[in-house]
Every structure is written in structure tokens, then in C-alpha cells.
Amino acid sequence: MAKRESTFINMVVTLFAVTFIASATLGGIYELTKEPIAKAKLEKKLKAIQLVVPEFDNDPNSEMYTIKTENDDMPLEVYPAKKGDKLVGVAVKSYTMKGYSGLIQLMVGFKPDGTINKISVLQHAETPGLGTKMTDASFKDQFYGKNPADFNLEVKKDGGDVDAITAATISSRAFCDAVKRAYDQYMKGGKK
Amino acid sequence: MNQKQNFTKGFIKDNAVFVMLLGLCPTLAVTSSAVNGLGMGLATTFVLVMANIVVALVKNLIPEKVRIPSFIVIIASFVTIVDLTMAGFLPSLHEALGIFIPLIVVNCLVLGRAEAFASKNNIVSSIVDGLGMGLGFAFALTLLGAVRELLGAGSVFGLSIPIFPTTEDGAPITMLLFVLAPGAFIALGYLIAIINRFKKS
Secondary structure: OOOOOOOHHHHHHHHHHHHHHHHHHHHHHHHHHHHHHHHHHHHHHHHHHHHHOOOOOOOOOOOOEEEOOOOOOOOEEEEEEEEOOEEEEEEEEEEEEEEOOEEEEEEEEEOOOOOEEEEEEEEOOOOOOOHHHHHOHHHHHHHOOOOOOOOOOOEHHHOOOEOOOOOOHHHHHHHHHHHHHHHHHHHHHHOO | OOHHHHHHOOOOOOOOOOOOOOOHHHHHHHOOOHHHHHHHHHHHHHHHHHHHHHHHHHOOOOOHHHHHHHHHHHHHHHHHHHHHHHHHHOHHHHHHHHHHOHHHHHOHHHHHHHHHHHOOOOHHHHHHHHHHHHHHHHHHHHHHHHHHHHHHHOEEOOEEOOOOOEOOOOOEOOOHHHOOHHHHHHHHHHHHHHHHHHHHO
């Protein structure tokens, strides 16, 4: 079979056909993968919530509400965890833009009185081997069981109570900033 | 050239990374660990084989002057398919590779093979070429990832290999530089030098 000639009409028809087939295929694939992708995302979120709050038996995802922050595009998401009808804790999805590589997202679990229960890092782009240590227990554990009312959420260098990660002060500050944002906003008016 | 040569040329003789120096952007960026390198390499192999098949099939239908945009659309479609499928079924790998999956589109290796090989050869040779080149690319990425992970984090595929002295609390003292961007250039440079040495002798 000889190659088709590069006449104007041939080129237009070919490009149209190629793009048409490609977009139709992608539309189909998108429909097929939409559900698994949504499911994977939801599972990841639920897992993060389970990690940071005490045992619960409700569906925190369906009772989620948001708190407005100074940045209108990024409200904090609050997931209440209940056992029976009693509130046992809340998971607050918080963020900071102060990371060494920008955005860091945390899931911070509070007990109803505002004490930090556990923290899980959802997303970050910190330097491997330095800033990434914020996901390690050795750093995160110092927050557990502390109430920010009498635990100053700043690194020791800035006069606070938090031991910064060696060689990753910026990441440590950012982490504190995200936790503080979660606590402040939740205490200020996020309680329901 | 028989099919066996056609397949094996991608590993050493015409290796995309070590010899042709194609696709260095994903090569340098994702190889901070062996697993990431392997994942990226296999994803690229899939795209390469599929794109080669389609290009070999339609090569006579596409007029000479619009072949590049047509090939790009074909490649981009397969990349999007990989991206969506991975996000749905392998979310953790998808997260680790992040932005570099969409970037397979602009990997010169894929377009290069479509243009230089698949558009001039039959479908069987194109599949073999895609597999060989893709697996050669995966091999290069995994090797680079393994070297960097070993020197930078003291492990390979997540298994720790005790070649470094440890501190009092048991953490190995490693050359962190190799996990970071400059280490990618240094490690790749030495690997290319070693491979060239073997090719000469």
C-alpha cells in the first residue's frame, strides 16, 4: 500500500480522524476508571482519618463540614468521628504553603477538648532524607497528647516547644504552621 | 537485522539512556529509588509498545506532512490511559511517579522510536523494537535508581543493605546527595563512563 499523499484534504481528514478516535477512546477510558479513582481517593482519606482519631463507628466522610480560612479557595475540612452519638474526636484536614517546596497537607486529629491525638501527612514535596523526616514517628510523636492551649506550636529556635528536625527547620516550621491553623480554626468557630 | 538483535539492541548497544541519552528528564527526576525507576520504566515500555503498534498499523494512512502531530496524539492518548488506569488501580505508585507520567508524552524516546522505527517497519518488528527499547530504558532507570538509593539511603528496593557505618541509634550515615538532584547527574555520569569502558573492550 502506497503512502497517502500530503494533499490539503488528505491532511485535514487524517488529523480529524486521528483526534476523533483518540478523544473517543479517552472518553471511554475516563468513564471506566472514574469509579476506581474516586474509590481509591476516598479510601486513602478514610485511612488517614482512622489513623488520627480514636475508634469511631459513624461515617465521618458524610458528616464532613468546612471552615472558612483567610484563603477562600482552601477551606479546612473537618471530619467528626463519633461512637454512638458521642463525639470522640475530629480529624481536620489542614494545609500550609510554607513548606520548603510549597504545599503541605496534614490530617490532624483532635480530641473533643482540643488535645492533639495523632497527625498524618497527606501530601508534601519536601527534600528526601531531610524534610521527609516529618512523616517519621520521632518528629510527629512529640505533638501527641499535647494541647496547643499550653503547648506553644513553634520550633524551639523561635521560642516554642517543638523540637525541629535537624537540618530541616523550614519543614518543621511549616508543619507547626499547618497544625496551628487546624487548631486555631477549629477552636475559633469550627466546632459543631 | 534479525528479531533477536532487534530486541537486545535496546539494552546496551543502543540503550536509550546510556548511549542515546534520550529521555533524560524523567530519568534524572524519578530515579531517587529503584522502585520508582522500575515503575517509570515499565510505564514507558507500555506506552512505547502500544504507540509502536498503532504507528506501524496506520503508517500508510497518514500523509507525510502531518505524521508528527498524528504520532503525538497517538502517544498522548496512551499516556493518558496509563495515567488514569494507574490512578485507579495503583494509587500509591501513581502518587510516587506524580507529574512524570504525563511527561512520558514528551519523552523523546517514544516519539523517536515511532518516527525512526515504527513508521518504516512492519508491526512485528515494531513490537519487538518497542519491547527491547522500553525494557532497556526500564533497566537503565532501575540500575540508576538502585545505585542512587544504595548510596543515598543505604537500601535497594526498600531493603536495607548495611554498607555504611551507623550512628548510635542505628541509622546509617549515607551520602544523602545521591538521592537529591545533583546525585542523579553524578551517578548517571559514572554509569555512562563505566558502560562506555565495557563497550570499547
